[in-house]
Amino acid sequence: MRILVIGQSVRNIALSARSAGHTVVAADCYCDLDLVEAVEAHRLRIEDLFNAERVNAIIESVDPDAVVLGPGVETVRINGYSVMNNSPSRILRVSDKLWLARWLEDRGYPHPATWEREPPHDRRMILKPRRGAGGFGCRIFEGDEVPPGYIVQELVEGIPASASVICDGSDARTIVVNEQLSGTAWLNANEFRYCGNITPLDVDEDTRNRIARIAEEIVAGLGLVGSNGVDFILTENGPVVIEVNPRFQGSLDSVELSTGISVFQAHLNAFDGRLPEDVRNTRFAGRAVLYSSERIRVDCDLRRITSCIADVPAPGSVIGMGEPMLSILAIGSGRDTVMSALKERRDALVSSIQRHG
Structure with missing residues (x-):
């Protein structure tokens, strides 16, 4: 199939599709080296992501067999093409953390207590955007009022985990x-920002199986299709469900490296x-997202420092x-x-960037 993958950053999805044998065209805002070297890639402006007419025009210019919508455009309505995503209405509903909290509570799944307004002041809590992903905008709640567009949840301590789930609806x-x-x-x-995965979660098999079963029940119960993720905190009393991501997840790289499966x-x-x-882990794998501690200009191909990097x-x-x-x-x-290995490669990268800028 000729696939167009379009979104703010789509390297992992596009390369997974290419590895699965598809002809891939990518359109994103970064056009990283490892993307443009592997597929036909087109650069988007950030403002394109919020313009449905522009997104549809790009799709029409490529004329693919199917479209996969990535970060930033997953809820755009596409005209006249087969879209391999959950429907925009379902994504908007499941991504609403307040709606999801009530859905989980109604069905008895362990989930942090959640407030839209007037939270109690006798416990540690986290302020979150009502919609959003990757921990962006999350912080410890220290105020008296919940700002518009945010919720407050009880802070749950433990090991952050996620389940990668494939569902047919x-x-x-x-x-x-x-x-x-x-x-x-x-x-x-900073704080709660997502910055990667280690696959698999290094706990006993019974615990992993329990998380897997809960994730399957939730994703199927929500009627999702394709690749979806469920985030947990593994506490002393068991797994607590945090969020559901009705889309490809940042764990795609580590999942494929660990299992050999084509997630796409x-x-x-x-x-x-x-x-x-019968998907099995054959080894451990990790992806770590390195954030910049200052404003920098990249003056060389960073793969000269280490080849084990992506989104270059x-x-x-x-x-x-x-x-x-x-x-x-x-x-x-x-x-x-x-x-x-991740830390050693991080140290080598940071040292070289600090020397050469």
Whole structure:
């Protein structure tokens, strides 16, 4: 198939589609080196993401067999083309953290207490945008009033985790349970910002199976299709559901490196009612998102420092403080091996960038 993948940043989705044997055209706002070297790529402006007419015009110019909508455009209505995503209305509903909290509570799933207004003041709480992903805009709640467009949730302590789930709209299969990196200091990630995954989650099999079953029930119950994710906090008393992501997840790289499965092909197959079977982890894998601690200009191909990176900015790119710089990848026989490799590559990158700018 000739696939167009369009969104703010689509490198992982586009390369997964290409590896699955499809002809891929990508349109995003970064056109990183590893994207443009692998597929036909077109640069978008940020304002294009909020202009449905412009998005549809780009799709018409490519004339693909199917479209996959990535970050920033997942709720745009597309005219005249097959769209391999959850419907915009379903995405908007599931991505509404207040609506989801009530849905989970009604069905008895463990979930943090959630308030739209007038939260109690006798516990630690986190302020979140009512819509949004990746931990962006989340912070400890210290005020008296909840700003418009935000919710407050009880802060749950534990290990951040996620389940990668493929669903056909009524039945679901968890392909893997991941550890989630969040607010990691050595990646310059503030507070609750998403910054990567280690696959699989390094806990006992019974715990992973319990998380997998809960995730399958939730994704199937919501009627989602394709690749979807469920975020958890693993507490001393078991897993607590945090969010549902009705889209491809940032864990795509580590999932494919760990299992060998094509997440993109599993996503497409689900639209035909076919779910993956007997997916197993053959090794540990990690993806870490390195954020910039200052405003920098990239003056060389950063793959000269280490080849184990992705989302590689082109020379001449300017990255603002707090913005994602690139992704670091690693594989190994265990979690500690993967984490050590990620940190070593991070140190080499930061040292070289500080020397040469």
